[in-house]
Amino acid sequence: MIELENVSKSFSLHNQGGAVIPVMERVNLKVAAGECVGLVGASGAGKSTLMRLIYGNYLAASGRILVGDLDVARAAPRQIITLRRETLGYVSQFLRVVPRVPALDVVAEPLLAVGTDQDRAREKAASLLAELNIPERLWSLSPTTFSGGEQQRVNIARGFAYDYPALLLDEPTASLDAQNRATVLRLIEGAKARGAAIIGIFHDEAARNQVCDSFIDVSAFAPQVAA
Amino acid sequence: MTRDDRKSAVPLLQVRNLAKQYGRRIGCRDVSFDLYPGEVMGIVGESGSGKSTLLNAMAGHHAPDRGEVVFDTRADGPRDTLKMSEPERRMLSRTDWAFVHQHAREGLRMSVSAGGNIGERLMAVGGRHYGDIRAQAADWLGRVEISESRIDDRPSAFSGGMQQRLQIARNLVTGPRLVFMDEPTGGLDVSVQARLLDLLRGLVREMGLSAIIVTHDLAVVRLLADRLMVMKDGDVVESGLTDQVLDDPQHAYTQLLVSSVLQV
Known part of the structure; x- marks a missing residue:
């Protein structure tokens, strides 16, 4: 479902003396449907960078990034927009929302985007929010005012509202208590069971071992040449 | 009705080599892009970069020196609006097009x-x-x-x-397919801005609108636009998916623009 071939990434900083900073080389990885691959490596090794490359948020310098049959590294913006709507979900570490939009609508949005009717989308959103222990009195409020942990859970609910065939999860269990953590792990296992290909970053070792089928150490993709 | 229903292989708007000069000064130079139904495109750049010139040239407010602005009309399919007669163009700007002024x-x-x-x-x-x-x-x-x-x-x-919301209502009441917006949130309080952005997003989704939004506010395009074009001195220096251009800018000017935003 997700396949990377010889992907490399560098950043050119034009306003800082034109420095070119290579950050990754020869990235190869493959995730099949129903499989969860954990990215490991020290902080700064490039785990989130790799995820952003797959999501099309960062431009790859070279190589192929196949999600389904679309090469994200070469796709036109509107192909990536369609991919993100229909195929590839991403739970980032931070929730970014329009002010004033209620939490329930934030969560229902991915479903509305694929044409689910309002009532069914809201129903699904409500059940996810309830499952993740967001008190019902908060549903009609904008998550911008929520605590960090609550925002994180809204973000997860949003990521699992629609059944994406492929999912990227950046620290989905960080800053969660034991009960919510168990809920998130159950959601991940449910997604695997229905055949989603998942790439995850988990600092929580127990969580990682519970849901991941294999691991990839991102430090192996560090550029060889010393700068 | 979702955005998908209206999505098709034919671009709603095709802009080709659009150029406008003011005497010897360049307004905008050889701008080309396609806009598909349901897409929202942002155009950013500092004052004088040519973004408003481009918007006004596309909307037919002033004639460009050369280029084509091909719109997929309901009746006759794709037609170059710059070659239309004045009454035809006026009809278009009252029905399928809308223009929201700053x-x-x-x-x-x-x-x-x-x-x-x-x-x-x-x-x-x-x-x-x-x-x-x-x-x-x-x-x-x-x-x-x-x-x-x-x-x-x-x-x-x-x-x-x-007033700004009334202007939007006036523009959208006829169910246009393409909306041009020139700094729609400029000069408004941030609280009012947020409300307006939320409103615009809702309308774009419900009505399946396509829109071209000129602004210098990067936060506005991040929330509203699917795609982004960055202009400098009349040229498009970078374009792509909005979050990609903002998070991984390739051109020196875009990097400067993005890094100059004050963090709140």
């Missing part, structure tokens, strides 16, 4: 009631029944969150944010 006063008739401002566009496309027009005007005031009790007030008695 200053609401430019887009409204200040001496006509709020209801009249909305109704005028309906009458321009053949609406004649007073009751229907008034009912639609009232409905649209509600959609842009203006109390129906203000329907007979003149916009000069409205706050800046309300």
Whole structure:
């Protein structure tokens, strides 16, 4: 479902003396449907960078990034927009929302985007929010005012509202208590069971071992040449 | 009705090599892009970068020196709007096109009631029944969150944010397919801005609109635009997916622009 071939990434900083900073080389990885691959490596090794490359948020310098049959590294913006709507979900570490939009609508949005009717989308959103222990009195409020942990859970609910065939999860269990953590792990296992290909970053070792089928150490993709 | 239903292989708007000069100064140079149904494109750049020149040239407000602006018309399919007759183009700008000005006063008739401002566009496309027009005007005031009790007030008695929302209602009442927006949130308080952005996003989704939004506010494009074009000195220096351009800018100028935003 997700396949990377010889992907490399560098950043050119034009306003800082034109420095070119290579950050990754020869990235190869493959995730099949129903499989969860954990990215490991020290902080700064490039785990989130790799995820952003797959999501099309960062431009790859070279190589192929196949999600389904679309090469994200070469796709036109509107192909990536369609991919993100229909195929590839991403739970980032931070929730970014329009002010004033209620939490329930934030969560229902991915479903509305694929044409689910309002009532069914809201129903699904409500059940996810309830499952993740967001008190019902908060549903009609904008998550911008929520605590960090609550925002994180809204973000997860949003990521699992629609059944994406492929999912990227950046620290989905960080800053969660034991009960919510168990809920998130159950959601991940449910997604695997229905055949989603998942790439995850988990600092929580127990969580990682519970849901991941294999691991990839991102430090192996560090550029060889010393700068 | 979702955005997908309207999605098709034919671009709604195809801009080809559009150029405009003011004497020897360059307004915009050889701009080309396709906009598909349901897409929202942002154009950013500092003052004088040519973004408003480009928008006005596309919308037919002033004639470009060369280039094509091909619009997929309902009746005849793709046609170059720059080669249309004046009445044809005016009809287009009253029906399938809309233009939201930065200053609401430019887009409204200040001496006509709020209801009249909305109704005028309906009458321009053949609406004649007073009751229907008034009912639609009232409905649209509600959609842009203006109390129906203000329907007979003149916009000069409205706050800046309300005037801007009224302008949007006036523009969208005829169900356009393409909306040009010039700094739609410029000069508004941040709280009013947030409300307007939320409103615009909702309308874009519900109506399956395509829009081209010129702004210098990167936060606005991040929330509203699917795609982004960055202009400098009349040239498009970078374009792509909005979050990609903002998070991984490739061109020196875009990097400068993105890194100059103050963090809140």
